[in-house]
Amino acid sequence: MKKDYLPVEELLKASNGSIYKLTVLVAKRALQLADGDKPLVNDKTEKLLDTALKEIKEEKIRVKEKSK
Secondary structure: OOOOOOOHHHHHHHHOOOHHHHHHHHHHHHHHHHOOOOOOOOOOOOOHHHHHHHHHHOOOOOOOOOOO
16 A cells, blocks of 8 residues: 655645644644544544644644734
8 A cells, every 4th residue: 555645845834834833733633533533534544643644734724823
């Protein structure tokens, strides 16, 4: 089975260019999926991190910035 390659550059758009925020976003979303949230993409993988990354790539989720 061929794995999809997800370039970091594409994923960084969801976190306004912050690798730290991207890491936190992926981790939080994977935990939500582990707790029973429904995936926002059609993905047959059993790996929650892969599902979270695909959701970010397809712009289904992104970092919510606080207003000042």
